[in-house]
Amino acid sequence: MIPVEARSGLADIEVFRAASDVRHHITATIAGERHAISPVSGGFVVLRPRGFKEDMTSALGPLGWGRPVAFVDDSWGLARFSAAATDSELHVPQSSPSTVSFVVPERFRTRRIAAMEPRLQRRCPPSKSRHQTVYAVGTGPSAATDPQRVLRALGPVDDAIMSDWTYENTFKDVLPGTGVTPHVLPYQFDDFEANIQQVDRTLRNLASDGVDRVGLLIEGNPDTYDVLDGLSVAGRDVQVTPGIPIGLLAAAQNAELFHDDPLSHSFAYISGLHDRHGLPSEQFLGELTCYLSAGISCVLVEMYKGDIELALRAMALSSGKHVAVLMNDYFSPAESTVMVHDPRAAGTARVVSAARGGLSTMLITGEEPR
Structure with a gap:
């Protein structure tokens, strides 16, 4: 990793270092080639458990949608419980001490194979x-x-x-x-x-x-x-x-806009361009609504052509009040930021879509802005 400045919360290198350690334990033969499949290669959720009562839904929801969950500082043993409850694989880095473990559902592996096979055939x-x-x-x-x-x-x-x-x-x-x-x-x-x-x-x-x-x-x-x-x-x-994914770094840049860091307890990192990944719009909307209602901040990448309207709809449907931050072309001279407080306001989707840059990421969180 090329080090970047220290970040609070979960937006740091530890999760991705652990993922690189376990990637060779999650393999599949695709188009005649044996491929390692990283648990962070598609959408995933990162969770620092506070206890079974607080985080049961936060853990089981993503696994049910077929998303791997990275557990950080899991003193409650929620990763092992979640793996057993959902018939998923538990992967713990072996090459070096780590505070991260991954629970990977079978649906994730199946989806990765389906996405990669057409590319490898070409x-x-x-x-x-x-x-x-x-x-x-x-x-x-x-x-x-x-x-x-x-x-x-x-x-x-x-x-x-x-x-x-x-x-x-x-x-x-x-x-x-x-x-x-x-x-x-x-x-x-x-x-x-x-x-x-x-x-x-x-x-x-x-x-x-x-x-x-x-x-x-x-x-x-x-x-x-x-x-x-x-x-x-x-x-x-x-x-x-x-x-560290650049979309996550962009989201971390905006932690200071809120009273509490939106990435301190948990976050989902998924693509807003669901069609490209073979996901129906119903799942994209359902996932976002599920995560936001469970208190999981969502970082949506590939928003250059991502589904702005469904993201704002999920924001409106979720329990509690949420704020969206659209980050365009961060870490370049063309950097810009757009905040959305009311997803139901007339013309919001049109205005946000028009503001998108080439490299666009959206953070949606229930944390209170300053």
Whole structure:
């Protein structure tokens, strides 16, 4: 991980470091390839239990919807109980001491396979060149302040692939003079499949040129809603250095807007672009309403084309009063913020939709604003 400044609550590296430790224990054969499936590769919920009475619904609800739950500081043993109650898998990191454990429902694995298989079937033909090692490194907006940390995380590579957004906003002042050749690819906010395919194609072209060690720089966490979600592993080994998803960092930036940190006890991190992930709108609305009513703050990513109307509807349907914060193009010169206090106000959905940037995230929380 490229360290970022310390964050309060649960929006820190520990969950994602633990996920990278257990990812190889959750595997599936997809399109003839054996893939590791990270518990944070799709939507997930993070929970710091306060007790069985307070958090039973908070834990069982997401598992019923097919979302993994990361339990942090689980002194009550709620993770083991929840795994047994829902016939889910319990995964505890073994490589290093951790305060995080994951409960992963079977429905999550099934959904991941269904999402990844079509992408892998469209992959480039396997390269006949020698085996390639890919160093997928999660980076954060503070990476540019310490170039040496970036280079150490990349390992012994001479070539690094990254999006144009990552290069322009994080690395354009880091790589020159280091001997690392950047391969900058245009990031397409509205065509995620194309992003995966162009990374796969670039890796294979480099392999054909004899490049057997390549860096893959990901703004956020490589395992969370990013190009590893369907990248072929044929002829290559992928080593993951975790990071904090940029949408979660953006949400953490706004904790000061509230009396209490919205991410201190629990949060759900899911995509607002439910169609892309094969989820019906009924589930998206039901999940958000369920989480918000249970006191779980929701961080919705991929809101460039995400379902603003359903997100605001869930906000209105949920018990209690909620506030939404739309964060656009954070950690770039185009950064902007829009707050919504009344989702029922006329024209709210239209105004919020019009304000969206290329990289948009929405935080919905029941915490009281200052």
